[in-house]
Amino acid sequence: MTTTDSTPVSAASAPYIPDECLVAARAADAKSGEETVILAMGDLLGVTDAFVVTNGRNTRQVKTIVDEVERQVKLSSGRSPVRVEGLDDAFWVLMDYGDFLVHVFLDEARAFYDLEHLWNDAPRVAWAVAA
Numbered sequence: 828m829t830t831t832d833s834t835p836v837s838a839a840s841a842p843y844i845p846d847e848c849l850v851a852a853r854a855a856d857a858k859s860g861e862e863t864v865i866l867a868m869g870d871l872l873g874v875t876d877a878f879v880v881t882n883g884r885n886t887r888q889v890k891t892i893v894d895e896v897e898r899q900v901k902l903s904s905g906r907s908p909v910r911v912e913g914l915d916d917a918f919w920v921l922m923d924y925g926d927f928l929v930h931v932f933l934d935e936a937r938a939f940y941d942l943e944h945l946w947n948d949a950p951r952v953a954w955a956v957a958a
Contacts, residue, residue: 842867844877844952847900848927852954854899855881858892861934866942866949875928877952880942882932886917892931893920900924 848865855863860881869876879896883889893914900906906924913920919936922929930942 842869842876842950844869845924845926847904847906847924848877848879848952849954850899850903851879851896851922851927851929852881853956854896855879855892855929855931856955857899858895859883859888860892860931862937863954864943865952865954866946867952868946868949871946871949875926877927878942878946878949879927879929880932880937881930882934882937884934886933889917889920889931889933890914893917893922893929896922896929896931 844865844867852863852865860883863879863881866878866880867876868878881892883892893911897908897911900908908922908924908929910923911920912923918933919940920931922931932940
């Protein structure tokens, strides 16, 4: 996977992203999602404000991450995804919340599609809680 030199900006100084993106990123991390990033997409895409991108090492982990993201976002805001695609094979699961999308990849799929490289101009938003 290609990495970028973009330094994450704090959520406070980033372009608008829904608060649930932070919840989704932390939920993915809680289930060992790898290299979780939030991309602020509003200025580039116009149809959604943010992408949360993460991956799991196997299909069971991908499904576990999806379940935890859905559970935590529902607990924090009462929201459920409008649509979930790709859960049957868990190669690339797309959770559509309307104003943000959560992409949970199997690690090989993430390397192949490389969304971070495709959307290299999107600001990365820092989401981890400071220790």
